Amino acid sequence: MHRKKIGLLAFILVALAQLYVPAKMIIDKELVLHSGKEFKFRTAPVDPNDQFRGKYITLSYSDNVVEVDENEKWNRGENIYALIETDNEGFAFIESVSREKPENSEDYLFTKVQYNGQNKLFVEFPFDRFYMEESKAYDAEMIYRENERDITSTTYALVRIKEGEAVLENVFIDDIPIKDLVEAGR
Amino acid sequence: MNLIKDLPELTQAGVISKETASAIQDFYEKKKNSSNNPLFIIFGILGSILVGLGIILILAHNWDELGRVTKTIIAFVPLVTGQLTCAYVFFKKSNSNAWSESASAFLFIAVGASISLISQIYNIPGNLGSFLLTWSLLCLPLIYLMKSSIASILYLIGITCFACEANYWSSSSNESQWFWFLYLGVLPHYYHLYKNKPISNFMTFHNWIIPISLLIVLGSVAQSTEELLVPAYFSLLGLFYLIGDLEFIRNQKSRNNGYRILSSIGTIGMLLVLSFDWYWDHLKYTNFSFKEFLLAPEFIATAIITILAGGLLVMKFKNSSFNTFKPISFLLLAFIGIFLVGMYSNAAIILINFCVLALGILTIRNGAQQNHLGIMNFGLLIITALVTCRFFDTDLSFVIRGIMFLAVGTGFFSLNYWLLKKRTNHA
Numbered sequence: 001m002h003r004k005k006i007g008l009l010a011f012i013l014v015a016l017a018q019l020y021v022p023a024k025m026i027i028d029k030e031l032v033l034h035s036g037k038e039f040k041f042r043t044a045p046v047d048p049n050d051q052f053r054g055k056y057i058t059l060s061y062s063d064n065v066v067e068v069d070e071n072e073k074w075n076r077g078e079n080i081y082a083l084i085e086t087d088n089e090g091f092a093f094i095e096s097v098s099r100e101k102p103e104n105s106e107d108y109l110f111t112k113v114q115y116n117g118q119n120k121l122f123v124e125f126p127f128d129r130f131y132m133e134e135s136k137a138y139d140a141e142m143i144y145r146e147n148e149r150d151i152t153s154t155t156y157a158l159v160r161i162k163e164g165e166a167v168l169e170n171v172f173i174d175d176i177p178i179k180d181l182v183e184a185g186r
Numbered sequence: 187m188n189l190i191k192d193l194p195e196l197t198q199a200g201v202i203s204k205e206t207a208s209a210i211q212d213f214y215e216k217k218k219n220s221s222n223n224p225l226f227i228i229f230g231i232l233g234s235i236l237v238g239l240g241i242i243l244i245l246a247h248n249w250d251e252l253g254r255v256t257k258t259i260i261a262f263v264p265l266v267t268g269q270l271t272c273a274y275v276f277f278k279k280s281n282s283n284a285w286s287e288s289a290s291a292f293l294f295i296a297v298g299a300s301i302s303l304i305s306q307i308y309n310i311p312g313n314l315g316s317f318l319l320t321w322s323l324l325c326l327p328l329i330y331l332m333k334s335s336i337a338s339i340l341y342l343i344g345i346t347c348f349a350c351e352a353n354y355w356s357s358s359s360n361e362s363q364w365f366w367f368l369y370l371g372v373l374p375h376y377y378h379l380y381k382n383k384p385i386s387n388f389m390t391f392h393n394w395i396i397p398i399s400l401l402i403v404l405g406s407v408a409q410s411t412e413e414l415l416v417p418a419y420f421s422l423l424g425l426f427y428l429i430g431d432l433e434f435i436r437n438q439k440s441r442n443n444g445y446r447i448l449s450s451i452g453t454i455g456m457l458l459v460l461s462f463d464w465y466w467d468h469l470k471y472t473n474f475s476f477k478e479f480l481l482a483p484e485f486i487a488t489a490i491i492t493i494l495a496g497g498l499l500v501m502k503f504k505n506s507s508f509n510t511f512k513p514i515s516f517l518l519l520a521f522i523g524i525f526l527v528g529m530y531s532n533a534a535i536i537l538i539n540f541c542v543l544a545l546g547i548l549t550i551r552n553g554a555q556q557n558h559l560g561i562m563n564f565g566l567l568i569i570t571a572l573v574t575c576r577f578f579d580t581d582l583s584f585v586i587r588g589i590m591f592l593a594v595g596t597g598f599f600s601l602n603y604w605l606l607k608k609r610t611n612h613a
Binding site: 131 | 246247248249250258261262265266269272273276277293297300301304305306307308309310311320324327328331
């Protein structure tokens with residue numbers, strides 16, 4: 001009987017751990033969605049195919065670069081905090097980067113150095129995948145490519161940021177969500 | 187062995203009584219219907235894995251009609267179903283292997299499914315390495331709680347992929363060192379299998395997957411002195427050979443002895459590659475400082491494996507006579523010497539060629555002694571491979587190469603003829 005009790009306890013602990021991991025992911029992201037600040041990041045997309053997670057668009061960003069002091073050394077893959085601000089046109093850009101957590105603002109990303117150019121630092125944005133319904137990913141890519149050629153249209157990702165965490169909420173072409181564009185095109 | 191077909195004949199001939207015959211029949215009937223029947227287990231596991239994967243694929247469609255909350259709840263459904271099934275099996279069906287293996291397989295898949303579905307819902311870009319690590323760790327307890335071997339096999343595959351992802355498939359990170367601790371996590375289960383089910387199918391799977399996993403991941407220790415990986419791999423293959431010759435596995439069918447097959451093929455393959463001069467030329471012009479050498483992870487790995495293998499070798503020496511000794515186990519020691527020679531001179535290439543030749547001849551001798559055509563021809567194949575490799579070395583004259591091929595060809599004919607004749611004479 002004693003053995004059975006220990007077994008039961010172990011079983012419950014394992015089950016809780018297995019539930020905790022996905023639940024923690026959800027809670028973290030929901031917190032950012034509810035109280036994080038909204039930013040628009042200018043994008044340029046491509047579409048690969050991940051068998052395991054359905055289909056998504058890979059986004060790359062044009063403003064993931066910041067000027068840094070030439071003498072300061074940053075390693076590839078190093079953890080950094082990137083302070084995000086909004087420019088006059090309403091789009092997000094990196095104001096500065098640091099190794100220490102910024103104290104005066106909540107609007108920063110906890111991320112990694114992509115690579116170090118001459119007095120320029122390229123930063124990884126941890127929201128480069130936008131998952132679409134399987135049947136829409138291909139059409140979405142086509143619409144994107146057309147709009148990338150068209151310099152009058154603007155594509156951007158709507159991202160919420162809070163204390164290092166970021167959640168990609170939606171992707172827009174000229175203020176219309178990409179999903180709606182795909183549906184309208186059918 | 188199923189005796190049922192022969193029962194009437196045996197009873198008629200008076201070899202066994204009617205009671206014994208019906209007892210035997212009952213025994214097989216019971217065995218067929220019990221849920222520990224291997225077929226039940228195999229189909230149960232296959233079914234669970236297929237259903238699990240099917241659910242993942244359907245959910246991966248990412249239905250736009252469903253809201254975020256609905257999708258999130260659905261992502262938990264396979265996980266909770268798996269947990270409830272496992273709980274039921276744990277408390278009510280703990281004696282049934284088919285139930286516990288199938289339920290564990292399903293839960294294993296469901297854990298990975300729910301994490302990746304949540305990633306999809308919240309557009310979290312994947313870090314495959316940390317995903318595999320979390321997934322494997324969350325399922326490690328299933329091996330022991332459910333006494334599940336399929337969980338252990340899936341776990342081994344998971345951590346091996348994790349080590350590959352962290353090391354071979356992505357830019358350098360030291361995360362893959364975790365693999366060694368994760369690997370230790372499965373060994374108690376392996377020991378349990380060895381103690382309780384030494385000739386089961388699951389034991390055989392483990393006898394293959396445990397060495398394969400090590401063989402794949404050993405290369406991930408490489409940092410700046412990759413040249414030292416060659417002795418590390420040699421020691422590992424030597425260790426496998428010695429393990430494959432241990433009592434628990436020695437008398438099993440050859441195809442069940444993963445250690446021995448991997449080590450035989452691996453050793454010969456490596457020797458053949460090393461019988462060319464590229465590696466040795468490279469080694470001679472590499473200068474290690476003594477300190478660098480001693481602190482290199484490749485050296486530490488080589489040292490640990492060699493000590494383990496050396497221990498086994500000593501144990502063998504004590505327990506068995508010199509005659510029953512297999513030639514391959516000496517190569518382990520010989521290679522360390524050859525490697526040291528190779529750091530300073532080209533003589534190592536000659537020594538390696540000599541080793542392959544000796545291995546071939548000793549294998550032929552072994553085959554002849556055991557009257558085993560397969561082993562003898564394997565020895566001949568080793569020599570053929572060696573000769574073929576030398577064929578590509580342009581510094582040997584055509585005449586010498588021609589004579590070498592003639593000799594091996596004649597050897598094939600005469601040795602096979604001799605062995606077959608010996609058999610007919612005995613018959």
